[in-house]
Amino acid sequence: MPSQAISLLASDKTGKDWMDSVLPVLWEKLCTELGLSSGVVVLKIEGEDSFYESASFGYGEDGFYYSFLNRDSLHWEELMRSQEPVFFSGSEFELFGKKTNAFAIRIRAGQKEIGFLLAEIEVSNSLPVGIFLSLLADKVGNEWGRTQGIPVSKEVTSSENSYSLYRKEIPNLDLAISEFTKQKILTILGPSGSGKKTLAKWIHQTNLPGAPILVIESLPDHFGKLEKALDLWGTESRHGSLVLAGIQSLNLGQQQILLDWWSKSGYSGSLFLLGPEGMGQEMLPEFERFLQKNSLVLPSLRFLPKAKLQTLVQAIFEELCDSQNRSGLHLGAMSLQELISRSYSENFTDLRNAILTGILTCRTNQVEPVDLEPGKFKMDLEIPDAEDLDLRRGTEALERQKILLAMRIFSGNQIRMAKALGISRGSLQYKMKQLGLM
Structure with missing residues (x-):
């Protein structure tokens, strides 16, 4: 019986305080008392669409990345849909331990999948472990939800989608x-x-x-x-x-x-x-x-009242952000007015393409009018002129280009980005802040 872990589960701390101070210690205690070889808790970064290791155990300073759980991979999708723990055999998957099997449990806040926890264990019967880790996954989801204002243990009612708004017109x-x-x-x-x-x-x-x-x-x-x-x-x-x-x-x-x-x-x-x-x-x-x-x-979009069109544009923007794994992105007020003022000969087709252009080309957390110009982002990624002798500026431009490329390839997953770029996650976050990318 993991007595120390249970006392930490019952901590009076909540929300961000619990996530920052209790969870890392709790995870280590729980892994130790349950006899786990190693394990990790991966969570969504607040306000962004990147994931990070919130707690880990047994990997040492170098850490370990489970490549078969890349975002949008088949195993990732299976895990995010499963209500039960998902088993990964050590003979089929690349695990940290040489003689271990692993199982993962998705973590949800409301109706949103916000990460997972994964544990490696040598014994074949993992039922008691699964029970405790399922309780922990629920606890983590609730506390993460508190940081976002999501009601604990209640379903989140989704807003109307864009086409249901249009049907009313x-x-x-x-x-x-x-x-x-x-x-x-x-x-x-x-x-x-x-x-x-x-x-x-x-x-x-x-x-x-x-x-x-x-x-x-x-x-x-x-x-x-x-x-x-x-x-x-x-x-x-x-x-x-x-x-x-x-x-x-x-x-x-x-x-x-x-x-x-x-x-x-x-x-x-x-x-x-x-x-x-x-x-x-x-x-x-x-x-x-x-x-x-x-x-x-x-009706054509140009015949809709301005207030109705504004609501419709915002709904489409949120849907496309979700589909492109950029849920932390915002639509600037000037960009919203720009989209509303345009004429769309192909109606929804043109409108969605315009919004998608902004989402794909945006380099900050807010879409501005310049992001809505097709092809504009390509210029932003170019290296300065070869005759420009400002070494610092050239270095920053190259770093920005490589980091943006990694962001696209790995959908903002900072763990994978850092590994591909050959730097630590801490260094990556530091450079992204310096370059205005987070």
């Missing part, structure tokens, strides 16, 4: 969905990049969860091939949904074939027809009425 959406459940057909018109397919998929998943959905981007020009294709698609999507994009390209003969198929084939699924608001081509009167049976027109 679509006129008559509720009525169209109600009619869709009755008629099984919906025409969605709108400008390029406005999310017509996304909306069709959302309506399908909302009304027909688990049912198949088939999205067709182009239709055969030959009438006979179109008839056969519709029969085949109808069979594949029966009891589900068929989505036909680009209906503006249908000629009169194709329009008639589609009308006949819908009325005579016995298709039991639902149908979505997608196209631009201004169809621009000649249409059969009955086909035009067919499209108007139940239809929606999606």
